[in-house]
Amino acid sequence: MSGRIEKCFAGLKEQGRAALVTFVTAGDPDYETSLKIIQGLPKAGADIIEFGMPFTDPMADGPAIQAAGLRALRAGQTMKKTLKLVKAFRAGDKETPVVLMGYYNPIYVYGVEKFLTDAKVAGVDGLIVVDLPPEEDDELCLPAMKMDINFIRLATPTTDDNRAPVVFKNTSGFVYYVSVLGITGTKAPDLKSVQKNVNRLRRHTKLPIAVGFGVKSAEQARAITRSADGVVVGSALVSAVGNSLTKAGKPTSKTVKAVHSLVSEIASGVRS
Amino acid sequence: MTKPLVNSFRTGPDEKGLFGIYGGRFVAETLMPLILELEQAYKDAKADPSFQAELDSFLEHYVGRPSPLYFAERLTEHLGGAKIYFKRDELNHTGAHKINNVMGQILLARRMGKKRIIAETGAGQHGVATATACARFGLECIVYMGEVDIERQKPNVFRMKLLGAEVVPALSGSRTLKDALNEALRDWVANVEDTFYCIGTVAGPHPYPEMVRDFQSIIGVETRRQMQAREGRLPDSLVAAIGGGSNAMGLFHPFLDDASVEIIGVEAAGLGLRTKKHAASITGGRPGILHGNRTYLLMDDDGQITEGHSISAGLDYPGIGPEHSWLHDMKRVEYVSATDKEALEAFQLCCKLEGIIPALEPSHALAHVMKIAPTKPKDHLMVMNMCGRGDKDIFTVADILGVTL
Incomplete structure (x- = not known):
């Protein structure tokens, strides 16, 4: 393994805190702005x-x-271009793990082998x-593990x-627990049920568990990381991008800052 | 036909839901347990004679089956070749073949104790059929329909509302059938406890392509029996229109192993295959993954799904059922296409010669019949699936013909 994900969770464990996992969409609102957004994410928390x-x-x-x-x-x-963005980010940051998320x-x-x-x-x-x-592990999961x-x-x-x-059989890195029944960014997670389910899933895996879907605030993040090893914030960040744009959808001077300041705020919940 | 490459074309899918490389279960983890539960419930129902008996009874007394196999005498004379029969599924209750599948799925939903039914619809025929069955059994019904389709299929929207269904506009993406399917899947993910997703075509994750095919196969089973009774033999060719492909699969499946039967599926070529304005997934697309299955799709070079176009809202889906993709690769079924213009001509001809106003969907099949029937001998028996009636389309047609109603 590149080991970055494992190293990241191990390091945080030593510090005694959970991970803040941030989701943004590649190329939103455009290539250049998207690069600036991800380049500043680690510093923002x-x-x-x-x-x-x-x-x-x-x-x-x-x-969202x-x-x-x-x-x-x-x-x-x-x-x-998405792969190019990762490469450009990686040129300036050798440590922060990058996970690509999407649909098959x-x-x-693109071609599975070429993509990997x-x-x-x-x-x-x-x-x-x-x-x-897992029923479709032959498609991408097993080839990815080999790489x-x-x-x-x-x-x-x-x-x-x-x-x-x-x-969990072929899962590696971490487990992403979807805290609600539903789609991203709609319902707020019920903290009690999250805690119960995270503890239940721990009986089945030794991997770190990050919790996401519907997390919008530092307070929620703090509460979730009491039982989970990480918290994922996504829709709130891409909404911050969306809200900062001109009517024509162009980035403004506020766009990059809007994402970074929200990340800093939520990071304070994870780090306190 | 040359010697088939497999012993039977009728044994799919395998236990992973695959027809060759097509099909499968490409869904979010939230839905996986539900799909596995549905697969088991369907297996149990299939093995239970009382389920089939109940379905048969509703198909006879409520839907009005069997639908006639009608000899289209004047069309046959006009084209001067093959003897043309229509399988009259437009005479079903609600005016299309969609109800065959809906009755099966709703009885299954009841068996599973589900109280809330969701569905997607394009032209509105599947939505109307689902709303109808839900009304009949007192079930809550939510139909997702693209905002664009709501605009062009107003009579069906009103019909669904009269039947007590809630019609929810799909506002995302291209705001047509594919987006209605996305919205229905999003609803299902959020309401897994009490909701049954009644898919309208032979697509989606396993077991839907198989289940919908089985429920629609009544079309082909009856056709076989009726043709034997009328002509004492099997038909020589079958022609059906294809959007997702449920009416076609229903007609084709019982004949797949009869090598003497030529089988043709007609996709919507819209403004023409050379333009980007068409919905011919097989003729103009390539394999990819969408809505839970691998199949032929319309997409760009980056794997982004493109919009299908057709005069018929029931055909403009950018994909096709996975079993069709497999039958295409195996060369068992021939897939061709007909343009908006050709379908419109066939529509008008059918009205005038046969006194039947066909839906724009089977008008595509009819357009192909018009092309090939004249080339066949007079003893060639051709069956076209008249899968829906055209009442819902008269506004679209009037608009194109420049008539103000």
Whole structure:
């Protein structure tokens, strides 16, 4: 493994705190601005970067991430450019883990082998592919493992004790626990049920568990990291991008800052 | 036909839900347990004679099956070749083949104790069928429909509302059928406890392509029996229109192993295959993954799904059922296309010659019948699936013909 994800969680454990995982969409609102956004994320308090690969039909995402994907596509984002963004980020940051997140079709069309090779070269550490459950592990998960790229799986409230071993079998890096039944950025997580489920899932895996979907504030992040090893913030960040744009969808002087200051604020919840 | 490459074309899918490389279960983890539960429930229902008996009874007394196999005498005379039969599924309750599948799925939903039904719809025929069955059984019904389709299929929207369904506009993406499907999947993810997703075509994650095909196969099973009774033999060719491909699969499947039967699926070529304004996934697309299955899709070089275009809202889906993709690769079924213009001509001809106003979807199949029937001998028996009636389309047609209603 590149080991960045493992090293990151181990380091944080020593510090006695959880990880802040930040999601933004690659190429949103355009290539240059997107690069500035991710370049500043670690300094703003992000421990791991999830980078969304835009797709026209993101069936597990709510309106905020749907809109971000369409903004990126309109600005000409492609898989090639997403990998180029990671490479550009990696040139200035050798430590922060980068996880690409998205849907299978753009990867399938790019070519699985070529994608994994190019992702490895660019400095990608892990993948989250929403529409590849363990039943489809032959497609991408097993080839990714062979290339030492972590395949991070989503576990959900429907992942019961029978299902959990199936889900975790080929999972590496960390587990992403989806805290609500639903799509990204809509419902707020019920903290009690999150804690219960995280503790339940720990019986099935030794991997760190990060919790996401619907996390918007430092307070929520603080509460979640009492039981989880990490917290994921996504829709709130891409909404900050969306809200900072001109009517024509162009970035303003506020765009990059809006994301970084929200990350700093939520990081304070994780670090306190 | 040359010697088939497999012993049977009728044994798919395998236990992973695959037809060759097509199909599968490409869904978010939240839905996986539900899909596995549905697969088991469907297996159990299939093995339970009382389930089939209940379905048969509703198909006979509520849907109005069997639908006639009608000899289109004047069309046959006009084209001067093959003897043309229509399988009259437009005479079903609600005016299309969609209800065959809906009755099956709703009875299954009841068996599973689900109280809330969601569906997607393009032209509105599947939405109307689902709303109808939900009304009949007192189930809550939510239909997702692209905002663009709501505008062009107003009569069906009103019909669904009369039947007590809630019609929710899909406002994302291209605001047509594919986006309605996305919204329905998003609803399902958020409401896993009590909700049954009634998919309208032979696509989606396993077991939907198989299940919907099985429920629609009544079309082909009846056709076989009726043709034997009428002509004492099997038909020589079958022609059906394809959007997602449920009416076609229903007609084709019982005949797949009869090598003498030529089978043709007609996709929507819209303004023409050379333009980007078409919905011919097989003729103009390539394999990819969308809505839970691998199949032929319309997309750009970066794997982004493009919009299908057709005069018919029921055909403009940018994908096709995975079993069709496999049958195409195996060369068992021939996939061709017809343009908006050709479909419109066929629509008008059928009205005038046969006194049947066809939906714009089967008008595409009819357009192909018009092309090939004249080239066939007079003893060639051709069956076209008249899968829907055209009442819903008269506004679209009037608009194109420049008539103000």
